Amino acid sequence: MKDQAANRQDELLEISSGKAEHVYYWHCGHYISPFFMGLRDKKTILGIRCSHCGRVYVPPREVCGRCFKTMHDWVDLGSEGSIYAFTVVKLPYIDPNTGKPIKVPRTDIYVKLDGADTCLMHWLDESDETKITVGARVRAVFKEQRRGTIHDIECFTQI
Amino acid sequence: MGTRTAIVGVGQTHHTSKRKDVNGQELISEAVKRALQDAALELKDIDAIVIGNMDHFEAINNVDCWSIDGSGAFMKPIMKVTTGGSTGGTLGSCAYYHVASGLFDVVMAIGWEKNSESDTQAAISTCADPIVERDFFGGAIGPNAAEYAMYMEQFGATQEDAALVAVRDHNNALRNPHAHLRKFITVEDVMKSPVLCWPIKLLDSCPRSDGACAVIYASETTAPKITPNPAWVHATAVSHDYVYFGDYDWEMMPTLRTTVDRVYGRAGITDPLKDVDVMELYLPFSTCGVVWMDHMHMCSLGDAPKLIRKGVFDMNGELPINPSGGVLSTNPIGATGLIRLGEAALQVMGRAGERQVGDVRTALATAFGSCYWFEATVLRSTKP
Numbered sequence: 330m331k332d333q334a335a336n337r338q339d340e341l342l343e344i345s346s347g348k349a350e351h352v353y354y355w356h357c358g359h360y361i362s363p364f365f366m367g368l369r370d371k372k373t374i375l376g377i378r379c380s381h382c383g384r385v386y387v388p389p390r391e392v393c394g395r396c397f398k399t400m401h402d403w404v405d406l407g408s409e410g411s412i413y414a415f416t417v418v419k420l421p422y423i424d425p426n427t428g429k430p431i432k433v434p435r436t437d438i439y440v441k442l443d444g445a446d447t448c449l450m451h452w453l454d455e456s457d458e459t460k461i462t463v464g465a466r467v468r469a470v471f472k473e474q475r476r477g478t479i480h481d482i483e484c485f486t487q488i
Numbered sequence: 489m490g491t492r493t494a495i496v497g498v499g500q501t502h503h504t505s506k507r508k509d510v511n512g513q514e515l516i517s518e519a520v521k522r523a524l525q526d527a528a529l530e531l532k533d534i535d536a537i538v539i540g541n542m543d544h545f546e547a548i549n550n551v552d553c554w555s556i557d558g559s560g561a562f563m564k565p566i567m568k569v570t571t572g573g574s575t576g577g578t579l580g581s582c583a584y585y586h587v588a589s590g591l592f593d594v595v596m597a598i599g600w601e602k603n604s605e606s607d608t609q610a611a612i613s614t615c616a617d618p619i620v621e622r623d624f625f626g627g628a629i630g631p632n633a634a635e636y637a638m639y640m641e642q643f644g645a646t647q648e649d650a651a652l653v654a655v656r657d658h659n660n661a662l663r664n665p666h667a668h669l670r671k672f673i674t675v676e677d678v679m680k681s682p683v684l685c686w687p688i689k690l691l692d693s694c695p696r697s698d699g700a701c702a703v704i705y706a707s708e709t710t711a712p713k714i715t716p717n718p719a720w721v722h723a724t725a726v727s728h729d730y731v732y733f734g735d736y737d738w739e740m741m742p743t744l745r746t747t748v749d750r751v752y753g754r755a756g757i758t759d760p761l762k763d764v765d766v767m768e769l770y771l772p773f774s775t776c777g778v779v780w781m782d783h784m785h786m787c788s789l790g791d792a793p794k795l796i797r798k799g800v801f802d803m804n805g806e807l808p809i810n811p812s813g814g815v816l817s818t819n820p821i822g823a824t825g826l827i828r829l830g831e832a833a834l835q836v837m838g839r840a841g842e843r844q845v846g847d848v849r850t851a852l853a854t855a856f857g858s859c860y861w862f863e864a865t866v867l868r869s870t871k872p
């Protein structure tokens with residue numbers, strides 16, 4: 330049947346969904362909101378400690394998944410740490426938040442902030458992989474105009 | 489342990505980069521018909537169906553309903569499960585749970601994807617937290633690339649070590665008539681291919697494919713009536729550990745370790761190199777074929793490159809990995825983990841054609857989701 334169907338047609342069609350925008354409004358709650366306000370108002374990165382196991386999480390969140398305990402102990406982590414891992418992205422792809430291709434090369438890093446047990450993901454202002462080392466010291470570079478998002482940090486830079 | 493359960497039939501489509509000749513339902517139907525044919529069963533013999541994919545690739549949310557004509561689920565119990573990249577493994581676990589519970593006798597798992605219908609990287613990026621991590625995620629490749637950059641720094645592994653894995657999987661695919669990419673490559677080809685996310689290059693990376701796979705599970709009483717050589721499920725395990733990508737401990741890989749430790753323990757595997765005859769592993773990048781060997785207890789931490797250079801995991805090695813060509817040759821994402829299970833089952837049943845690895849008593853299949861979720865199943869030719 331499939332062959333017969335194929336014989337009836339000269340071309341196989343494809344229909345586009347169009348370019349309609351579908352905007353989401355994500356709620357930040359009682360943990361991510363103060364985290365973003367720390368970036369905006371104090372140029373500092375906030376974490377939270379589990380009083381049960383002692384792990385310091387960044388970004389802060391309500392529950393330590395390992396202990397299933399509510400966390401209350403906020404920690405000011407400052408803005409310095411070291412590179413845990415990194416990659417230099419050279420393949421442009423569509424940013425699902427903007428619908429536009431990302432700009433490359435772009436270095437994505439996992440920063441282990443001093444005093445934290447988890448990493449924060451961000452960008453590094455160096456895209457030559459031969460000039461980046463796992464373990465290198467880095468510092469957050471804050472924007473002049475800050476509005477309470479993760480992009481209040483422009484990027485990290487090697488110290 | 490519940491009712492003993494075995495895989496009795498496997499069907500997969502012709503996989504390629506763009507199947508414009510079929511829509512989603514028709515693609516699913518192609519795999520379903522082949523699985524029924526493989527098991528010599530009719531649709532009336534199937535008691536329940538589980539189906540899965542990743543919604544964002546096709547922007548179709550209700551595949552369980554939408555695909556009824558193709559899946560054969562008309563008026564049958566059907567359930568959709570989806571766990572990102574590991575969906576195919578979860579489908580297998582779910583079908584197994586159905587049969588092992590004793591409530592269903594014959595259950596079909598269906599995994600499918602039409603990756604060509606949208607931008608794969610953009611769709612995958614929706615697995616990263618939208619307000620804290622998504623902009624730094626680097627698509628599906630980013631975290632694995634960072635993982636290998638770190639591993640090279642820690643243990644002195646090289647990009648060439650990963651290239652050897654790429655060569656192995658790509659060249660194994662030459663024996664698999666279903667594989668999407670079937671092209672002979674060399675280490676030099678891999679090293680010269682364009683960098684996607686340093687240090688991962690084009691030939692280190694899985695493709696995006698259109699394809700589907702269906703696998704039929706049957707109970708202890710029914711399985712031997714369907715085939716003289718069922719692939720018996722000895723163990724399955726799943727572990728998830730994720731809130732943020734930055735939380736993951738790449739030095740100890742807790743989800744992978746927990747998953748393999750559970751199935752090794754349940755199946756009595758103490759030395760995987762000796763106790764397992766073949767593995768079909770969800771290795772989305774060649775680099776994973778290096779790093780993850782350590783955590784699967786093939787060797788001590790940092791020693792995987794030595795085994796790879798010796799060819800231990802080649803077709804004629806001590807423990808062949810991915811005779812099918814693996815994920816590097818074929819990757820219809822919602823089906824990919826189920827293809828691993830299907831291929832491992834074919835090996836145990838002795839029906840893997842040119843890619844058959846001698847006499848297989850024990851096979852292991854894994855699935856991986858890009859949030860570092862792992863699933864594993866041990867199949868054997870003997871009843872548990």
